[in-house]
Amino acid sequence: MNRSRVLPLAAVSLTTAAALLLTGCGGDDSGSSDKSKDKAAGSDAKKQESAGAETDGAGGADRTPEVDRPAMKFPKDMSMVFEKTKLSDPEQAAALNDAENYARSTVYGIIKQDPEDAAYKFYSEPKSPAAKYAKYQIDKHASGGLSLSGERRHSDAKVQPAKGSGGKKGGFVVTFCSDDSKIKGKDLQSGSTFPFEPGLQNFWLWTVDMVPSKSTEGLWVAHDVAVKDKAKECQ
Template sequence: MTMTGAALTTAAAVLLTACGGTGDGSSPEHERAAESSAAPPRIERPVIKLPSSFQLTFEAWNDADPQRQAVLNDAKEELRAGYAAIIANDPDSKAVAFYDTGSGRVQSKKWIKSYTDKNRRVVGELPVFDPKVTLLDDGTTASLAYCTDESKARTEHRLTGKVEGNSPDMDPEVSYVVTLRKSSAGVWQNSSVRSQRGKCAE
């Protein structure tokens, strides 16, 4: 990966309410209890925290379609988890593993180690913008394209404190295409990531 890679998202509980009797003698209380027991379980997602020294912002990261928004929510958390792992010097981050699957996990770990093996962390600002979600395979696979701008993103050496950015002749924008797969628990997990520098401006 390039320098860039991966908001606390909790699944909204489905509120089921009874609308009058069924005519079979069952009580509204019985109906509510039966319906509540059929509600999907709440997904316990990891809590991810980033320090104020690194501002990861998501611009226009929303979609009117609930399924596409769910993809965006989990993709956002995967990115936040990846940067949190770099900052915490934790290539084996459980939060990253929660949001990755298959080759996506291998890619993420390699990307995180490209920083941690050099004793570096990220600082500064990184906007993530222009997301486009496409649902595939009857809603079990998704493709997400987005861009980042590394103009104000930097790396800092943990021991010396030396801060470095990209060279002036390097295009700061990077485009990404992520393939995500919906797990049996309902989490959209990264299965692969492709990136290309300088392909955001259309």
């Protein structure tokens, strides 16, 4: 059986992501054909080895303890490893923290098989390209009964003020790499797992535009996201 992943975004805005993803999946968006063993978005840049149940989705919520965050409990066969990134600016640190949580919530929705899961909605601006991206990825996997297992690693996180914002009350652009070399797809109907081919296609460069939440003080949410596939800079 041929298996393909879902994420050939090639560093474009999510306003055009759906068409590219469908192209990358051979034009079949059912998620159940021979070309439909999808692979999901991943993210984070904070090296706490949060495997499965250790990943509760708080994701550094100690920085903003007043925010009531949704829990994200991963199964034991799914591990997410984050490289610690020290930032002196508290606003940048908070934006990075929630960019990581946004990426984590996308994977969590895939694990839950729920395109309406509360976690990704909490960490993305309503009706934004980032929210649409997360929902698309989750729906794509759920429609084919496909999930993930293994270990996803994230590294080399950087945070910069969005152009013209100056940070603070404006926005930040968060970038980080993800490594899917140790990730496997999982067929939920049979319970079997299958590896993906090794190589550059397992490395992704994420760019996430983060803005302050309009409804929750202390929370940053993803407005837009772009994912570059076959990212040599992340290998």
